[in-house]
Amino acid sequence: MSTLTTSPAPARRGPLLSGLTWLVWRQHRAAFWTGLAVTATGIACFAYQRASMMEYLSGIGWPTPTSPNWSAGFETYDSRLSTTSSLLGLLMPVLVGVFLGAPLIANDLEHGTGKLVTSQAVSRSSWLARKLGMAVLVVTMCTSALSAAFGWWWGPVSKENKALYWLAGSATGPAPVALTLFTMVGGVAIGMVLRRTLLSMVVTFGFAVAVQLVWASRWLDLGHLVTVTMRDGVGNGTFPNLPEGAYDMHQSYLTGAGELLAHGTCAMETQRVINECLARNDIVGWSVDYLPPSELSPMLWTGSAILLALTVAVAVFIFWWGRKRLY
Incomplete structure (x- = not known):
């Protein structure tokens, strides 16, 4: 009498998904x-x-580059x-x-x-x-x-x-x-x-x-702005020192009375006219709103x-x- 044998079902391949999935x-x-x-x-x-x-x-x-022009190669x-x-x-x-x-x-x-x-x-x-x-x-x-x-x-x-x-x-x-x-x-x-x-x-x-x-x-x-002011003038490269990586959102001129004027208030053609505008508006420094990197x-x-x-x-x-x- 021969014995009926059944072979195991082949292993299922691929993701084990069924039905609606x-x-x-x-x-x-x-x-x-x-x-x-x-x-x-x-x-x-x-x-x-x-x-x-x-x-x-x-x-x-890196992190202390030996070449002063390393950033040019990093462009x-x-x-x-x-x-x-x-x-x-x-x-x-x-x-x-x-x-x-x-x-x-x-x-x-x-x-x-x-x-x-x-x-x-x-x-x-x-x-x-x-x-x-x-x-x-x-x-x-x-x-x-x-x-x-x-x-x-x-x-x-x-x-x-x-x-x-x-x-x-x-x-x-x-x-x-x-x-x-x-x-x-x-x-x-x-x-x-x-x-x-x-x-x-x-x-x-x-x-x-x-x-x-x-x-x-x-x-x-969505960030919390930090405001920094400086009363050392606006010429000769004077500008508030911001933290590394800070994002300056707004730049304004600061008057002696503490008022804020738009950065473009004295955007003139010649330096003499610019100086006259700064003096006339009593501009004494900067006010900058920035986002710290944190x-x-x-x-x-x-x-x-x-x-x-x-x-x-x-x-x-x-x-x-x-x-x-x-x-």
Whole structure:
């Protein structure tokens, strides 16, 4: 008598996903894998750039350079850091919002896929939670990794350039993550309301650009300004000494009576006319409002908290709208 034997089931390969989670991953796998691939490529690029930068710095005797003109040779790395910080802080949130956020729900509503899925014993809330939750998870992982890697690259020279300190600093830590999540979730909400993929992408682009403009113009207001005054005149290179890396927000002339006049009050053509203007207005020194470098981190965390609170509010709207008016 022969014995019937059964072979063991082949081992399952790939991520252990099933049901609705597997469906969402498979549906958006192109966007998710693209994000993961771009993140891996970006981290590798940052690592290469940091190694190249550190090799240059080691060659000039960093942190005490032997050459007085070392900064001229560092301009290439300055430019790369500045460009990369702009890409992370400005371009990435826009791209994610347009190409992942806007089509996430709009495409399903436009083609009827969402209605088909929710008719198979799947609630609308569960479907929305899986779609939004997986997108948020992937975006958070990718943006956090890129932000941390860029901070690692920029860290050794963070205090060497005041302008770059504030520009590159805003592209590290929580700010890029919060900005990208907000534009992505905002794009999802726009797509859900408009129900047309292409139209949603166009509107989301405008929304993301508007968010970036508001953020760029207002995030510096989250810091606590420090005011320093000096009554030693305004000529011969006299100017208040600010801490290394400080960001001067406002410069004003100071009069003998303690009043403040705009910096351009005596912007004349000749020195004689300028001196007459200074004497006529009784200008005796400077008043400068600045942000100390220690304010950068608290400002970014405060701004990120505001953005994340807005993101949560938009997510609540998505679930409310999805339960009431999805179809």
